[in-house]
Amino acid sequence: MENTEVKQNLISKDHGLWIFRKMVQIRKFEDSVHDIFAKGKIPGFVHLYAGEEAVAVGVCAHLTKQDFITSTHRGHGHCIAKECDLKGMMAEIYGKTTGLCKGKGGSMHIADFEKGMLGANGIVGGGIPLACGSALTAKVKGTDQVTVCFFGDGGNNQGTFHEGLNLAAIWKLPVVFVAENNGYAEATPFHYASSCTNIADRAQSYNIPGVHVDGKDVVAVYQAAKEAVDRAKRGEGPTLIECKTYRNYGHFEGDAQTYKTEEETKDHLAEKDAIQSFKQYLTEEGITTKEYLEKIEQEVDQEVQEAIQFAEESPFPTEDDLLTDVYVSYPTDGGVA
């Protein structure tokens, strides 16, 4: 079903400003990574979240530090929305020892357990069963922690999707499945690879609620997520939310994006920008002023610059770090017999 309820007065001033700041952080962070990558300073693959900000932020607005999320290979936005430190993230993307995973993970594998961020994931659909595990733990322990599981339209065709959603449904796990449908699994169009019209329609077969929303409209995402998080906290089980969105950049940095049409790119980049729409919403609703939002944008510019500087000035790990953190302690000489 389409979520069409009115949006008025849905978002408090505090929440609205937090959402705006987080969306701007993601956009500026990702645009910067794009530029830095082009200069050859990033030593590995990156998949950028720019364009999809409304999804991660609209959902995570309802979470606390105690709640969990699982993420995807396109995980920077989820990390930022879950309050991961920009400096630690940027340093990780640079492969520095001050990174959130000490440089071992990189862009595709950022995790910050203290923030309830169970990890970006280079395996498509890999996070779905993990989310069921953290949700099961909360249920067993009797806490009101919720797990949000982000995955893409590519992930929705993996076997883990079926296994995870079915399990979460029969055990009524406190998990919210958020399908980020950006129209392409790598280069393959969604409608070629998926038999359904909407990913949300698949919820029906698990007897759980399924809604699809405009993933460019943060208010719509926020509203759908609130309902799903509340339902999970009440012990009523999982919800599947599909957010229809678009990635501003390619599947990965360096992708020629020949599969995208000029028209759709223009439509999404110029006319359906989630941040601009929300800016307009905040000012038109009288929640804040344009000047205040511009001040936030300037502050974020500064934060991102500081993150870049921190990453650039941080040291690389040393070769000894290769053999650490395999087990509780590492017993062998590392490969030479």
Place this chain on the structure above:
Amino acid sequence: MPVMSYIDAVTQALREEMQRDEKVFVLGEDVGVRGGVFRATNGLIEEFGEQRVLDTPLTESAIAGVAVGASCYGMRPVAEIQFADFIMPAVNQIVSEAAKMRYRSNNAWHCPMVVRAPYGGGVHGALYHSQSVEAMFTCVPGLKVVTPSTPYDVKGLLKSAIRDEDPVLFFEHKRCYRLIKGEVPNEDYTVPIGKAEVKREGTDVTVISYGLTLHFALKAAEQLEKEGISVHVLDLRTLLPLDKEAILEAASKTGKVLIVHEDNLTGGVGGEVSAIIAQEAFFELDAPIRRLAGPDVPAMPYSPPLEKEFMLNPEKVANAIRELAEF
């Protein structure tokens, strides 16, 4: 003879086999319209159409399973797993179905299928785009595991794999794709599965390797020749079944054996090779068998200094050869 890259040899073998036998088809993620993320299937959909070049959803289990089912019914599927790291969801189909089909059906059914997958590090791919997974399959009777190192062998072995009556895992080292170039005849030829090849003759130390590290061994051998150490290099080419005869012959040639692979040390193919030598050529040896392999860590770390430390290189191989030569 034309010189071509390792990856172009893959494409040429696929094209020629598809021209030769209409039962041959390819399937995988973005193999059609996009021509593969590494461009290995570039141009095939234009030539053979979407019935024979199938783009699949991101569903590795189904990709392998479809190949199993189609091959049982007489087709010759060549499934591409985009990165070898992504093969894990397909392991059930490959190990539980493909490998056992002939055995469990009393020879009534079999799976003449190929699974191609780029493996290995050195491309800044980090944890899930760099792994060597071959040893996970070399312990599975019923499968064949092929790991070519040169464009010539790529073309000849891929053709043999496609024509083979049993399931073949064909692992292509992704660092070799554009780095390694070599002569490849335009005409049709095959290289037999299960046969190793001496890539360099020598008398002091034998190096047994495959894939990218085979090239490191050849480079090291060149360098060491100037130092007066003569290195004999055997390219395994096929890891299952191993060419025992060639291994024993190469070991006996010098009496000093170094086995080199990027896959991690513990449980790697080197263990099996050294067991064969220890059991059947023990009295030919003049030194303990030595293995040089990737470190026993769960996956390739992201940071450049860590990846560099993880990866072998000609210097590391040369050092190990020198030590063995001095023994």
